[in-house]
Amino acid sequence: MSVHSTEVRLAARPHGWPTAETFEINRAEVAAPAPGQLLVRNLLMSVDPYMRSRMDDRESYVPPFKVGEALQGGAVGEVVESTVDGFKPGDTVLHGLGWREYALVDARSAAKVDPSVAPHAAYLSVLGMTGLTAYAGLLRTAEFKPGDVVFVSSAAGAVGQVVGQLAKHKGAAKVIGSAGSAAKVAFLKDLGFDEAFDYHDGPVRDQLKRAAPDGIDVYFDNVGGEQLEAAIAAMNVHGRITVCGMISVYNATEPTPAPRNLAQLIGKRITMRGMLVSDHGDLREAFVRDVAPLVADGSLRHHETVFEGLDRAPEAFLAMMRGEGHGKILVKIA
Amino acid sequence: MSVHSTEVRLAARPHGWPTAETFEINRAEVAAPAPGQLLVRNLLMSVDPYMRSRMDDRESYVPPFKVGEALQGGAVGEVVESTVDGFKPGDTVLHGLGWREYALVDARSAAKVDPSVAPHAAYLSVLGMTGLTAYAGLLRTAEFKPGDVVFVSSAAGAVGQVVGQLAKHKGAAKVIGSAGSAAKVAFLKDLGFDEAFDYHDGPVRDQLKRAAPDGIDVYFDNVGGEQLEAAIAAMNVHGRITVCGMISVYNATEPTPAPRNLAQLIGKRITMRGMLVSDHGDLREAFVRDVAPLVADGSLRHHETVFEGLDRAPEAFLAMMRGEGHGKILVKIA
Numbered sequence: 001m002s003v004h005s006t007e008v009r010l011a012a013r014p015h016g017w018p019t020a021e022t023f024e025i026n027r028a029e030v031a032a033p034a035p036g037q038l039l040v041r042n043l044l045m046s047v048d049p050y051m052r053s054r055m056d057d058r059e060s061y062v063p064p065f066k067v068g069e070a071l072q073g074g075a076v077g078e079v080v081e082s083t084v085d086g087f088k089p090g091d092t093v094l095h096g097l098g099w100r101e102y103a104l105v106d107a108r109s110a111a112k113v114d115p116s117v118a119p120h121a122a123y124l125s126v127l128g129m130t131g132l133t134a135y136a137g138l139l140r141t142a143e144f145k146p147g148d149v150v151f152v153s154s155a156a157g158a159v160g161q162v163v164g165q166l167a168k169h170k171g172a173a174k175v176i177g178s179a180g181s182a183a184k185v186a187f188l189k190d191l192g193f194d195e196a197f198d199y200h201d202g203p204v205r206d207q208l209k210r211a212a213p214d215g216i217d218v219y220f221d222n223v224g225g226e227q228l229e230a231a232i233a234a235m236n237v238h239g240r241i242t243v244c245g246m247i248s249v250y251n252a253t254e255p256t257p258a259p260r261n262l263a264q265l266i267g268k269r270i271t272m273r274g275m276l277v278s279d280h281g282d283l284r285e286a287f288v289r290d291v292a293p294l295v296a297d298g299s300l301r302h303h304e305t306v307f308e309g310l311d312r313a314p315e316a317f318l319a320m321m322r323g324e325g326h327g328k329i330l331v332k333i334a
Numbered sequence: 335m336s337v338h339s340t341e342v343r344l345a346a347r348p349h350g351w352p353t354a355e356t357f358e359i360n361r362a363e364v365a366a367p368a369p370g371q372l373l374v375r376n377l378l379m380s381v382d383p384y385m386r387s388r389m390d391d392r393e394s395y396v397p398p399f400k401v402g403e404a405l406q407g408g409a410v411g412e413v414v415e416s417t418v419d420g421f422k423p424g425d426t427v428l429h430g431l432g433w434r435e436y437a438l439v440d441a442r443s444a445a446k447v448d449p450s451v452a453p454h455a456a457y458l459s460v461l462g463m464t465g466l467t468a469y470a471g472l473l474r475t476a477e478f479k480p481g482d483v484v485f486v487s488s489a490a491g492a493v494g495q496v497v498g499q500l501a502k503h504k505g506a507a508k509v510i511g512s513a514g515s516a517a518k519v520a521f522l523k524d525l526g527f528d529e530a531f532d533y534h535d536g537p538v539r540d541q542l543k544r545a546a547p548d549g550i551d552v553y554f555d556n557v558g559g560e561q562l563e564a565a566i567a568a569m570n571v572h573g574r575i576t577v578c579g580m581i582s583v584y585n586a587t588e589p590t591p592a593p594r595n596l597a598q599l600i601g602k603r604i605t606m607r608g609m610l611v612s613d614h615g616d617l618r619e620a621f622v623r624d625v626a627p628l629v630a631d632g633s634l635r636h637h638e639t640v641f642e643g644l645d646r647a648p649e650a651f652l653a654m655m656r657g658e659g660h661g662k663i664l665v666k667i668a
Contacts, residue, residue: 224596256594258594259596262558262562263558263583265607266578266609267387267610273606274600274601274605
């Protein structure tokens with residue numbers, strides 16, 4: 001069967017911050033699934049920082065979104081019609097075609113998930129790409145080891161909340177988080193972070209020094225800019241930096257100069273390494289084995305902020321980019 | 335016996351570029367060696383970029399030089415008097431107390447070298463700390479592998495000339511060097527670099543793109559600043575950067591903002607790693623075994639620029655910092 005579906009399209013490429021003009025909401029007709037395809041009714045979708053880079057018309061590690069076409073991103077939905085053995089109507093699947101009510105999904109790009117094991121939201125956050133990003137970025141990219149002092153920026157965000165708790169769980173000597181409000185600082189303390197501060201409360205360099213007078217060994221960077229510079233200044237010899245995101249520069253219209261103390265990489269023998277979760281699929285099994293029980297027994301907590309309704313997806317995306325909301329930001333489609 | 339010795343002292347800490355006022359040349363009396371010490375008559379000494387950081391009164395990986403005291407650095411000399419078994423007058427030793435005619439050297443900090451195997455200069459350059467820096471920085475820090483395209487800045491300098499030739503010898507697909515004059519570019523071509531350019535001849539980013547249209551896999555950074563930014567822009571996915579030096583910022587009086595494209599570390603999954611040769615002493619044996627035969631048979635060439643006379647040591651140091659001279663810069667003391 002074909003269905004009528006509402007979808008959110010890229011109306012125009014943003015210059016700097018996306019605005020209301022960036023998005024348009026339209027109706028489309030979705031055809032019956034061809035062989036190898038599933039027709040999926042989306043229930044919940046994710047908004048993520050990487051989507052901002054796909055809005056630019058620039059060669060990148062993923063192709064840019066096309067103007068006039070529906071946006072894409074992680075979603076959980078229910079199979080309505082299947083042409084593929086192993087998938088049947090009623091199955092719950094995780095796939096990459098969010099931002100729309102109904103999706104025609106290539107079955108090879110869909111993974112069945114079990115909603116009786118964990119809620120839909122968990123598959124888009126702590127047990128999904130977000131959680132694997134935290135896991136690989138901390139344990140592999142930053143080569144975390146017990147006894148390390150760990151600093152995470154955007155710590156109340158989707159990835160940050162997992163990094164901090166995972167570091168504590170794995171034996172960090174101290175975990176420090178920065179965030180953008182007093183409420184988030186309280187949230188981080190509640191999650192078990194040893195120290196947390198609001199980066200609006202004074203120079204990050206000074207606040208980090210107070211939180212970690214003996215320096216830090218690992219910095220998990222979600223932000224770039226001033227926070228990266230402060231982390232380099234606080235870094236101990238042989239420290240490691242995972243560069244997972246630089247949300248401070250994604251909407252910049254000019255190249256952003258930072259950090260000014262990069263020469264300290266030499267004397268401190270710092271390793272700074274960019275990461276994309278797509279390189280770390282081989283860790284997924286170990287990740288689920290390791291983290292799913294912690295989620296199940298509540299020792300690794302996860303918070304989601306859910307916007308209700310597909311028409312609020314642009315608003316949810318902008319809130320995520322501005323650092324509003326705690327934890328992972330999701331949109332409930334149905 | 336005690337001897338009269340001329341020495342070069344730090345007269346005043348420089349603010350920005352060192353000047354004539356930074357140095358003073360004085361006579362001192364050097365006492366007879368105490369037990370465990372050698373009295374050494376210096377023959378040849380090295381000037382190196384790291385000495386600039388030791389002129390600042392700032393906590394660093396090595397303690398700062400003291401105002402009013404003789405400077406220090408790599409030197410080759412002849413033992414005049416020894417209190418230590420295993421060292422006798424006439425032995426040639428490599429040690430860390432240059433910038434003076436006579437040195438009282440702790441025997442534990444001296445290494446005997448054989449001038450019949452290689453000339454004195456080689457022990458301060460290609461077979462010494464300089465060569466080991468190139469070796470460890472390329473093979474270990476940058477995880478060089480055959481087929482890599484390698485870019486080296488300050489390529490006609492002491493470390494750069496070794497990095498480029500070593501990379502060719504180890505199977506690089508292409509080696510590109512940047513330097514500061516047409517004469518140096520010719521020197522690099524003569525050494526076997528595939529491509530070389532003068533960074534004064536246009537934006538580094540454009541020149542590097544022409545030299546490496548398919549991108550680079552390894553960047554050996556001796557400079558920082560614009561060259562680092564250009565290297566990040568040209569870098570292929572999973573590229574590696576060894577941060578060995580940032581001579582462009584050592585004399586800066588304000589923090590220098592650079593590079594502006596650091597967020598590319600994420601999408602390209604670049605690893606950027608600071609290094610100090612002092613961490614890589616365990617490679618020394620392999621390095622000598624590997625490189626000494628190449629030096630002996632002339633397949634790895636090394637060029638030194640020698641200033642005659644200890645009184646010219648400040649001039650030699652400034653010439654090195656300004657990038658004058660080819661290859662390693664040394665001062666002949668006697």
